Amino acid sequence: MLTGALAGRKGAAAVALASALLLSPGLTSSAQAADSAPCTPDRNYPGTFLCPIWGSGVNLRTAPDPQAPVASTSPPGGILRVQCQVQGGRATYGGYWHTWWVKTPAVGMTQSAYMSEIFLVGGGNDEPDTGLPTC
Incomplete structure (x- = not known):
């Protein structure tokens, strides 16, 4: 006993x-990979988030699809301001793939654009960013 x-x-x-x-x-x-660098709220622009990205001059497209026209490229500095994330066409780069895309806010005459989450720091293939709402 x-x-x-x-x-x-x-x-x-x-x-x-x-x-x-x-x-x-x-x-x-x-089991899923932990997001080591989630997007965080931007205190200066409510309703937007700051996402660390790797690479420079990453294509921002007119729609969440790798075949959509390129609207612009990512700014220098390794941070992209976004509004939300949405699922779209499957993008591939090297050994990575993703169907999740981040949407940038429209500013002035510049329309919203989309970037594949392949280029966000942290997370794994086809995992949404833990810090972002869905569009």
């Missing part, structure tokens, strides 16, 4: 072991 103290330690150990097994990526069927 277990004493109360011993039962408590064994119970705590069992809970810790069960938690470790459930959280182990190799043992869960729906």
Whole structure:
């Protein structure tokens, strides 16, 4: 028969072991890569978000599709201001692929544009950014 103290330690150990097994990526069927650099709200422009991007001169398209015309390219500095994310056509680049696209805000005479989330820092293939709302 277990004493109360011993039962408590064994119970705590069992809970810790069960938690470790459930959280182990190799043992869960729906494990996803963690987004190491999610987009964050832009305090200067409410309703927009700042997204760290890799690469420079990344094509911004007129629609969330890799075949849509190029509207412009990403600004220098590694940050893109966006409104939201939307699913669209499948884009590929090297060994990466994505059907999620970020939408930039329209500013003055410049219309909204879309960039594949392949170029956002963090996350994995076909995973939406954890910091953005859906359009």
